[in-house]
Amino acid sequence: MKIVLAPDSFKESMSASAAVDAMRAGVTAVLPAAEVVGVPMADGGEGTVDAVVDALHGRHIEVPVSDPLGRTITARYGYVPLRQLAVIEMAAAAGLELVPPDQRDILCASTFGVGELILSALDRGAEDFLIGLGGSATNDGGTGMLTALGAKFLDADGEPLAPGGADLVRLERIDLTHLDPRLRDVRIRVASDVTAPLLGGSGASAVFGPQKGAGPADVTRLESGLSRLATVASATLGGTQPQRAGAGAAGGLGFALVEFLGAASKPGAQEVAETVGLARALLGADWVFTGEGSVDAQTVMGKTPFGVAQAAARAGARVIIFAGRVVPDAAVLLDHGVDRLVAITAEGTPIEQALRDGADSLTRAVAEVCRDLA
Structure with a gap:
């Protein structure tokens, strides 16, 4: 199984590179034999x-x-x-x-x-x-x-x-x-x-x-x-x-x-994806994990998870988006090639704690998803 990790930064919690590391830890803990490729992403803004x-x-x-x-x-x-x-x-x-x-x-x-x-x-x-x-x-x-x-x-x-x-x-x-x-x-x-x-x-x-x-x-x-x-x-x-x-x-x-x-x-x-070679990384991928701090209906207007989902669809890979906060209207992404939306933080968690524990929460959420995949 090949899994590509292509998240944006989780604002005020972790950089895109740190998010890749957190995701990788979750994957390897459950699927040690999986081929894992990390590609930090962004959309032209901060990060x-x-x-x-x-x-x-x-x-x-x-x-x-x-x-x-x-x-x-x-x-x-x-x-x-x-x-x-x-x-x-x-x-x-x-x-x-x-x-x-x-x-x-x-x-x-x-x-x-x-x-x-x-x-x-x-x-x-x-x-x-x-x-x-x-x-x-x-x-x-x-x-x-x-x-x-x-x-x-x-x-x-x-x-x-x-x-x-x-x-x-x-x-x-x-x-x-x-x-x-x-x-x-x-x-x-x-x-x-x-x-x-x-x-x-x-x-x-x-x-x-x-x-x-x-x-x-x-x-x-x-x-x-x-x-x-x-x-x-x-x-x-x-x-x-x-x-x-x-x-x-x-x-x-x-x-x-x-x-x-x-x-x-x-x-x-799209521009960042071309620069970092996302399409090349997606060759032969089964799953793509992406995400950022918050996803909602506006994510389809060109935010990183949507751009990654589009690239993954062209490569024939399936997509899961992880986010600190998943707004209900983000369900529209499920109509655009996304398999699942996963909130990494329990509802009601104080924002300071959510930001502080972001990497650990992301690792745990990815591990849980990988158990389902296994």
Whole structure:
């Protein structure tokens, strides 16, 4: 029997790699003769760097960068030298969690630090980039990132705009003359589960702005700024697609990566799966165990367990999802190739205990399932 272990992280409890180890302990305790293959997974959000670094035996690189408000912090990204692959989570430099709630300023927040991470990876010789979008504090359309990479966003007097999304309403010209020339020769892939366009009622400003502290007036100004960016970018580049699904990810960073840097954009779990070689690991598999901290009906919108289930179905393997919390509406996953949903924590368990005992609980739950399989 071949069993593939492909979980995401269990947030605040264990990394994807630790979840693989916990699952492996449960399998080998009951089925010692089983062939077990571990593939840490992610969907482009938190844990993507760790999952890919662990799966491909890369390393973490720490560098000083600007946070969303321009303050110097230390951020890290992943690098796999044998593949010249850099793995970046934009939230490491421009994430909402980097700014205390009482200091958040979405009007001025910038993705400049994301560009600094890309520059560091270019200096190391990276030719392939996987950039995870999610958890951003920004709504600047990726202009901060592009500024760090050499682009200039200018007003009517030829002066650079202030950082952030608010000042984009004054944008008149984009100068790409000094954009880092190394970007022409690299491959950039975007991993995100956000399908929002750049503009409109379902776009970056309207949907995600309030989550980052924007009031109604702020949303209106930010929407105007991104609209102006789309107009000037289209004139500069000879056409853009601001309504493309995913352009609104990370406050419009998805728009900048695709339109200015030629990035390819796919659902995060699919992009990570291709990077870590999940399809290869699934060859000949009988069962696939996946999971994350919580599963519900929204999991089918592109979260890791759903992406893994789809890949397993293509390989002819059966799937069991383990989670700390299984919401009743998660039963919809049973209509999408999943055999069973398993809650690893007893209902009513205090959250602090559930997080602390996550690895042991996962091992026990996997062992119980393996007894059924045996």
